[in-house]
Amino acid sequence: MKQKGLLYTGKAKSVYRTDAKGQLIVEFRDDITAFDGGKKDQLKNKGSYNAEASAFIFQYLEKNGVKTHFLEMLGPRRMLVRELSMIPLEVIVRNIAAGSMVRNYPFKEGTKFKPPVIVIDYKDDSRHDPMLNDDLIVALKLATPKELAAIKKTALKINALLVKLLAAQGITLVDFKIEFGRAGKTIYLGDEISMDSMRLWDMKTKESLDKDVYRFDKGDVMATYNRVVKRITKTESPKRAPSETGRKSKEVPATATALKASVKRPVKKSPVRKR
Numbered sequence: 001m002k003q004k005g006l007l008y009t010g011k012a013k014s015v016y017r018t019d020a021k022g023q024l025i026v027e028f029r030d031d032i033t034a035f036d037g038g039k040k041d042q043l044k045n046k047g048s049y050n051a052e053a054s055a056f057i058f059q060y061l062e063k064n065g066v067k068t069h070f071l072e073m074l075g076p077r078r079m080l081v082r083e084l085s086m087i088p089l090e091v092i093v094r095n096i097a098a099g100s101m102v103r104n105y106p107f108k109e110g111t112k113f114k115p116p117v118i119v120i121d122y123k124d125d126s127r128h129d130p131m132l133n134d135d136l137i138v139a140l141k142l143a144t145p146k147e148l149a150a151i152k153k154t155a156l157k158i159n160a161l162l163v164k165l166l167a168a169q170g171i172t173l174v175d176f177k178i179e180f181g182r183a184g185k186t187i188y189l190g191d192e193i194s195m196d197s198m199r200l201w202d203m204k205t206k207e208s209l210d211k212d213v214y215r216f217d218k219g220d221v222m223a224t225y226n227r228v229v230k231r232i233t234k235t236e237s238p239k240r241a242p243s244e245t246g247r248k249s250k251e252v253p254a255t256a257t258a259l260k261a262s263v264k265r266p267v268k269k270s271p272v273r274k275r
């Protein structure tokens, strides 16, 4: 597997072509940005912390029946992925009111959303990612009604799995953003799921465990990211949530060892990480 030319460079990741058909390398850089790029910095190890969290979560989701772009890690910050034609939607699932929900709507921070609220934005920085609705998504030909229904269903499934994974480590999943893309006719989960894209609160202390620490200068950002990665990836089997139908869930436990043992694709050992 050889890395070829740069295909795309975003605010936090760079995407490279490879000599393998349909495979790309996503490199998680140490760049961190907030407020539409208005605040930016480089924080040592940030890329590897986000890559590690993403890789663990993608594998956990795959084991539970979610199709993701993840193939394997090629080092602490380089992820081999399936090449997707990205759908320019930011699919946000919210369990608790925070951030823009509180700024833009009359919700009190901390209000629980039951069922969770899905918000879909148009991924376009030049337009400041305006919020869409189903009719606009179809009118813009971003997805068919059938695809949109499937995307929403998958987003809720991912939410339920992540809530369980994180709750086992005393972390509340407030909200998160995901992106999807197509390979042929199949829709896969792409991009990343990390401390940059999830809003996480410690269940006991309510302290922020995500990019809000950077956005609002709440403390040592990298110490927080490092602690969260350790908590997520050393997670023990989450307690089974009683399923709505009362049937026993078929979900695979999220134990780190269980994941490593059960992942079909070989995950190469990462070189020693400098932390």
Ligand SMILES: Nc1ncnc2c1ncn2[C@@H]1O[C@H](COP(=O)(O)OP(=O)(O)OP(=O)(O)O)[C@@H](O)[C@H]1O
Pocket: 008, 009, 010, 011, 012, 013, 014, 015, 024, 026, 033, 069, 081, 082, 083, 084, 085, 086, 179, 181, 190, 191, 192
């Ligand atoms: N499997 C994939 N195939 C092709 N492109 C992908 C895949 N996964 C993610 N991408 C794209 O790679 C890019 C990653 O870059 P990055 O997240 O840094 O920038 P961005 O999304 O443009 O900006 P920001 O995240 O700051 O809004 C994104 O455009 C994302 O949609």
Ligand SMILES: [Mg+2]
Pocket: 010, 191
């Ligand atoms: Mg991005």
